Amino acid sequence: xxxxxxxxxxxxxxxxxxxxxxxxxxxxxxxxxxxxxxxxxxxxxxxxxxxxxxxxxxxxxxxxxxxxxxxxxxxxxxxxxxxxxxxxxxxxxxxxxxxxxxxxxxxxxxxxxxxxxxxxxxxxxxxxxxxxxxxxxxxxxxxxxxxxxxxxxxxxxxxxxxxxxxxxxxxxxxxxxxxxxxxxxxxxxxxxxxxxxxxxxxxxxxxxxxxxxxxxxxxxxxxxxxxxxxxxxxxxxxxxxxxxxxxxxxxxxxxxxxxxxxxxxxxxxxxxxxxxxxxxxxxxxxxxxxxxxxxxxxxxxxxxxxxxxxxxxxxxxxxxxxxxxxxxxxxxxxxxxxxxxxxxxxxxxxxxxxxxxxxxxxxxxxxxxxxxxxxxxxxxxxxxxxxxxxxxxxxxxx
Amino acid sequence: xxxxxxxxxxxxxxxxxxxxxxxxxxxxxxxxxxxxxxxxxxxxxxxxxxxxxxxxxxxxxxxxxxxxxxxxxxxxxxxxxxxxxxxxxxxxxxxxxxxxxxxxxxxxxxxxxxxxxxxxxxxxxxxxxxxxxxxxxxxxxxxxxxxxxxxxxxxxxxxxxxxxxxxxxxxxxxxxxxxxxxxxxxxxxxxxxxxxxxxxxxxxxxxxxxxxxxxxxxxxxxxxxxxxxxxxxxxxxxx
Numbered sequence: 243x244x245x246x247x248x249x250x251x252x253x254x255x256x257x258x259x260x261x262x263x264x265x266x267x268x269x270x271x272x273x274x275x276x277x278x279x280x281x282x283x284x285x286x287x288x289x290x291x292x293x294x295x296x297x298x299x300x301x302x303x304x305x306x307x308x309x310x311x312x313x314x315x316x317x318x319x320x321x322x323x324x325x326x327x328x329x330x331x332x333x334x335x336x337x338x339x340x341x342x343x344x345x346x347x348x349x350x351x352x353x354x355x356x357x358x359x360x361x362x363x364x365x366x367x368x369x370x371x372x373x374x375x376x377x378x379x380x381x382x383x384x385x386x387x388x389x390x391x392x393x394x395x396x397x398x399x400x401x402x403x404x405x406x407x408x409x410x411x412x413x414x415x416x417x418x419x420x421x422x423x424x425x426x427x428x429x430x431x432x433x434x435x436x437x438x439x440x441x442x443x444x445x446x447x448x449x450x451x452x453x454x455x456x457x458x459x460x461x462x463x464x465x466x467x468x469x470x471x472x473x474x475x476x477x478x479x480x481x482x483x484x485x486x487x488x489x490x491x492x493x494x495x496x497x498x499x500x501x502x503x504x505x506x507x508x509x510x511x512x513x514x515x516x517x518x519x520x521x522x523x524x525x526x527x528x529x530x531x532x533x534x535x536x537x538x539x540x541x542x543x544x545x546x547x548x549x550x551x552x553x554x555x556x557x558x559x560x561x562x563x564x565x566x567x568x569x570x571x572x573x574x575x576x577x578x579x580x581x582x583x584x585x586x587x588x589x590x591x592x593x594x595x596x597x598x599x600x601x602x603x604x605x606x607x608x609x610x611x612x613x614x615x616x617x618x619x620x621x622x623x624x625x626x627x628x629x630x631x632x633x634x635x636x637x638x639x640x
Numbered sequence: 641x642x643x644x645x646x647x648x649x650x651x652x653x654x655x656x657x658x659x660x661x662x663x664x665x666x667x668x669x670x671x672x673x674x675x676x677x678x679x680x681x682x683x684x685x686x687x688x689x690x691x692x693x694x695x696x697x698x699x700x701x702x703x704x705x706x707x708x709x710x711x712x713x714x715x716x717x718x719x720x721x722x723x724x725x726x727x728x729x730x731x732x733x734x735x736x737x738x739x740x741x742x743x744x745x746x747x748x749x750x751x752x753x754x755x756x757x758x759x760x761x762x763x764x765x766x767x768x769x770x771x772x773x774x775x776x777x778x779x780x781x782x783x784x785x786x787x788x789x790x791x792x793x794x795x796x797x798x799x800x801x802x803x804x805x806x807x808x809x810x811x812x813x814x815x816x817x818x819x820x821x822x823x824x825x826x827x828x829x830x831x832x833x834x835x836x837x838x839x840x841x842x843x844x845x846x847x848x849x850x851x852x853x854x855x856x857x858x859x860x861x862x863x864x865x866x867x868x869x870x871x872x873x874x875x876x877x878x879x
Binding site: 315316317318319320321322324325327328331332343344345346347348349351353354355356357358359360361362363364365368369372376393400401404405407408411414415418419421462463466467469505506507509510511512513514516517519521523524525529548556559560589590592594595596597618621622625626630631632633634635637638 | 668669672686688689691692693721724725726727728730731743746747749750757760761763764767768771772775776777778779780782783788790791792794797798801804805806807808809810811812813814815820821822823824826827828830831833834835837838839840843844847873876877
């Protein structure tokens, strides 16, 4: 068998290792939030214990809550690739970590911001504040599933910190809703929780991933939109790229293979993926999937945001008619982590909602996908016949 | 008067263009999005839209910095909706955010009800309706083969099995077909209050009167059920 490409996370030029000195170039948003709290302008929701501390782009430390989390779900994950969020919950349950899956949660409504501009700063900030207030009232700390919600809430934080008139508008709206004006100390993406938990996940790993080659697509709205919150680690890419996802891949013993267009976006484009999909498909296949195939030939691409999974996965079907070099399964880090710990590929990871055939990958992982599909179908038939209302967590793990 | 011989929209009064230009410059985000431009083109190299459209993030930064109002108006109508909003352009060594400039321009285009904005968002009304009425947008029932014929045969399979497959997902909040997850009535009600208090519906009215009327009706009904009068929620931004 041909050797997979070398892992490209070790320094090739140690003499040129960059070590940041001096102050970070940006202000510390936490200090600003605490100043506003001291003035009585808003309430800061502290990250609850137990926490894990991680490094970020400019060297500041970020607190990641390990449990007591309020799961701010993602529209695209829940709607079209439900194994993504199901795997996040499944991981929490496996570790016995306290979490809350609320119904009193709305989307960040970022689609009306980045896609169509059919919102305004006050509405967007109020939606964020309403979700954050509800989390505080429910007694849990927000953990954001969607990369865009994560990025958008960081942008909202900047606006709230710097614009007193916006704070005033949000406060008046929250008063009308009879809710407190709360903002979290840290805005935390679920993939940061996965990153913080990666060694504990590896301890519980039941499948050998040493033959699995992975390409990583870091999500734009995670590491490009308000860059300073993103996790960086000098042990991964010499601290020159975000460590997110790659940290998990390496912890699980898989090979993280590099490719030249790692920084490119997936082609999602918001309105494009729905109404100008020729662009999304062209970019996803020509700039991402084909580059990965030619330069790394991975077994799977792992990413950590909704639109990235959808675009990279679904774009691969139609281009086969043109003989393009595609055929890489795409999934989220949460699904990859769950599979490593023995999660059911269909009951939990719900891979039947994905487009690219993942059976060769599952076989390489040592998973009997035919048996697993029969198990899923058996439960689906019981639901269809009315014998079961729905699949329970116990059914999923049986 | 534009410096370009082939400039478009020269029939549009300069004052009209200047008004929109000034709206963008007055946007509270402007100061964080534009600091100048080295004209290095790094943003163009990083931009996905630049590879497939006649689109350049650098031009947006330059035009705003040079205060070229005529070309601004041309971009506002012909290019602004091509941006992918990925923010790859934030790799700018001058710390500009051309994607952020685009966003402020789109906001101005929608507020003004420009025909080009209506055209760009015509097929998008369903998403706007979903977001504003339910609190979630990318919903399972959108997975229809006639809408996503290029996503493969599995879309048809998902559509045919949608109800059963949704209930074959362990988290209880995901047993939905018309919403991405089960959003409580309380939350939807609070969202409706936010749309009213922030004048958000007026933006929709500018863009698509049909969607606006349907949204008003849905919201009014639910607010009424809970003892609220829709007219009690004034636009606080106008005070």
